Amino acid sequence: YHNMKHGHLSTKDLADFIRERATIEEAYSKSMTKLAKSVNNYTQLGTFVPVWDIFKTSTEKLASCHSDLVRRLQELIKEVHKYGDEQIKTYKKTKEDVSGTLEAVQNIQSITQALQKSKENYSAKCVEQERLKKEGATQREVDKAAVKSKKATDTYKLYVEKYAAVKSVFEQKMTETAQKFQDIEETHLLRMKEIIESLSNTIKEIHLQIGEVHEEFINNMTNTTVESLIQKFAESKGTGKERPGPIEFEECNKSSAVEGIKPRKRKPFGLSGIMKKEKDTESVERSLNQLLSRAKQTRLGENEFNLLPIKPEKGNEK
């Protein structure tokens, strides 16, 4: 009966264990979400930037796997609590069912004590009778002792018989009860094993999902080649694929002279790309980037490095 109660303690312990595990997983998941967000604070410049997206996505997915685990562990805890409540009902019912056994136990205890006492009494009376005989006491005394001895013998024999009857009932009740407790214990352990199986299945599934997230990360990294990163960077920073042509002598347009000189927005020469903001410091960077990007693109298989002079666009000079 005590062990049956320990079964309920084990159920509570299991719920505690799962709850604690869920708490750990939740903390881990939250930290992972924070880590994924911290990627936003990293430099958003340079060739490496697209790689952070891969890290971010992967870290978010890891966080999500662990929060899935938390959700499923919490469902499992509810199941464990429900089982714990069922256990208490079973215990109450069982306590009533085995009350007859408790009586049988008490009976055998009292009959055993009585039997022991009657045996001691019989033994004492028997020895007393012998002593009187040996010491040559009066016949009256010896007879009196013999009567007492006879009475003690009868009582002793009665208790031997009574004991046998009580023992038989005790054994039957105990066997039944032991069987009942064993059945309860088996059902309990089977239920606990089911819960643990559910727990390990959940953990195993999430573990597989985490493995998939890792695989995806590895694949994404494999697909993110050095070439593709440089290509992306060149495309975002580059000023065009064609090398600016030479600047040639342009004859003055004498016809326009009659209307006088109007300040016009004109496309300045062929090196427009790097000349637009020639007076601010950006121009150095820009021209470096422009040629840098062209050189990159060339190496990346774009072999149409245009070395032909580009004629000034006369149409725009009008």
Place this chain on the structure above:
Amino acid sequence: YHNMKHGHLSTKDLADFIRERATIEEAYSKSMTKLAKSVNNYTQLGTFVPVWDIFKTSTEKLASCHSDLVRRLQELIKEVHKYGDEQIKTYKKTKEDVSGTLEAVQNIQSITQALQKSKENYSAKCVEQERLKKEGATQREVDKAAVKSKKATDTYKLYVEKYAAVKSVFEQKMTETAQKFQDIEETHLLRMKEIIESLSNTIKEIHLQIGEVHEEFINNMTNTTVESLIQKFAESKGTGKERPGPIEFEECNKSSAVEGIKPRKRKPFGLSGIMKKEKDTESVERSLNQLLSRAKQTRLGENEFNLLPIKPEKGNEK
């Protein structure tokens, strides 16, 4: 050049990311160790107790996997820092190497400005000359304008030639430098990819180890059958495999009567197992447990349930 510096920032970011991940794993590992220890606080009574050992071992191993990960991530962070230091050296060296290119950039900037000005001047002088002609100015004025126009044309032509020369040097330097920066960028990205590969390999290995811990847990749970748990419990709580025999009437030993009655330690009857402490409350539990354990053992295949009466051991009665 700026992008090259961003490469170093990315390296620092990567180190930060790995450090943060290591911190998360460390917290997780510590929580798992704590969870494994908390198992000690669970009830140490009942049939379920051996299962907690499986939980404890498994949780300790999980903690150990994650602390292994922490150790390896910390090693990786050292590697990343080392690489970061190497990067700075490369940058310093490169800055010196490309100083000639900066000069070429400045040259093309100033020549472009000069060319633009000379063209505007040429255009203005040319228009002025035409205007004077059309407006019928004096020959002297027209001649003067023609001289100025000729001079502006020569200057303009000179700058067109100069520009071509400077542009050629600029293009050569820029191509070389772009190639150098591209090489540096490629080497950098390759190194970053190597570090990330090392990171994902580590995570993958630990993930496999964690999977093994889960498998071991599942196997241990499968091997821990309900029968074996009940068997273990019965063995620890049981009082023996034989059912106590009946208590029979014992003839008084008259020969001992002569020496008088001495209080002797005698083996009390056959039900000794449950009678030893018959007056304390434990006896009820003990007798229950005794028969409970016997009933269990019977069901577990021990079919030698001894129903034969055990004779009181007369040898001990002497």
